[in-house]
Amino acid sequence: MNRQAREQFFATLAMLLTLAAGGAFVGGLSGGLLVPITAVLVMAYAKGRFIVLDFMELRASRSILKSALLAWPAVLLSLALMRAVTVSLIG
Amino acid sequence: MAGTKAQGGEGDSLLLWILVWSELAAFGVLLIAFMIMMMLNPDGAALFRSHLHPGLAAANTIILVLSGWQAALAVRLGGEGRAVCRPLLLAALFGLAFAAVKAFEYTLEIRSGIGGLGTLAELYFIVTGFHLLHVVFGAAILLLVAWRPSRGNVVMIATLWHAIDLVWLVMFPIVYLT
Numbered sequence: 001m002n003r004q005a006r007e008q009f010f011a012t013l014a015m016l017l018t019l020a021a022g023g024a025f026v027g028g029l030s031g032g033l034l035v036p037i038t039a040v041l042v043m044a045y046a047k048g049r050f051i052v053l054d055f056m057e058l059r060a061s062r063s064i065l066k067s068a069l070l071a072w073p074a075v076l077l078s079l080a081l082m083r084a085v086t087v088s089l090i091g
Numbered sequence: 092m093a094g095t096k097a098q099g100g101e102g103d104s105l106l107l108w109i110l111v112w113s114e115l116a117a118f119g120v121l122l123i124a125f126m127i128m129m130m131l132n133p134d135g136a137a138l139f140r141s142h143l144h145p146g147l148a149a150a151n152t153i154i155l156v157l158s159g160w161q162a163a164l165a166v167r168l169g170g171e172g173r174a175v176c177r178p179l180l181l182a183a184l185f186g187l188a189f190a191a192v193k194a195f196e197y198t199l200e201i202r203s204g205i206g207g208l209g210t211l212a213e214l215y216f217i218v219t220g221f222h223l224l225h226v227v228f229g230a231a232i233l234l235l236v237a238w239r240p241s242r243g244n245v246v247m248i249a250t251l252w253h254a255i256d257l258v259w260l261v262m263f264p265i266v267y268l269t
């Protein structure tokens with residue numbers, strides 16, 4: 001692993017830890033409001049994206065596998081967002 | 092001989108991705124069922140949430156991210172030789188730390204009476220317990236691979252470990268935060 005790759009690898013970890021702490025903090029203070037819940041879900045997707053692209057080393061890949069792996073968290077988190085929107089509209 | 096080896100490698104890779112996708116499909120279905128149950132019973136969902144400990148789950152997110160990072164480091168170091176033992180060992184230890192925190196969290200939740208909340212609580216234990224089993228099993232395999240590392244085994248367990256990590260990163264906001 002060269003220096004640039006090592007720095008990028010550490011940067012990925014820093015981003016993941018920041019997003020994990022930030023997501024938990026915002027989620028803890030959300031109080032059921034839609035905007036912070038959306039922020040939490042977007043941060044969760046960003047974390048998943050880092051895992052797929054950098055930890056699984058698929059950033060340079062053009063395979064359908066990469067798209068499918070990125071779609072999995074996107075679909076579930078979108079459903080969670082739809083649920084939150086529905087609950088806030090009804091409730 | 093080389094062709095047979097290459098075919099073996101492709102076969103291993105195909106099996107690995109079939110395994111990963113079977114896990115993602117199973118957890119996807121469970122998480123969708125959980126969201127539907129939460130939506131059908133908003134009062135029960137609010138009561139259920141009051142028994143959870145998102146702080147411990149957030150700590151577990153950080154632990155699992157560090158674990159996945161060590162597993163990825165093992166692959167980047169070439170996946171074989173003594174150099175990969177340490178990151179694999181650390182990945183396994185972080186995995187076991189995750190399990191310990193989760194067990195502590197379960198203890199607190201059971202003491203607070205979460206078991207009396209019916210289907211939602213049952214589904215919660217199924218989803219998170221199934222994931223916990225994967226973490227414990229994955230940590231055991233990481234330890235085995237750390238003992239005798241080879242490139243193929245390191246890549247395989249690291250990929251599975253990242254899939255388990257990905258499942259938790261999606262499960263955490265769905266179960267605890269939203």
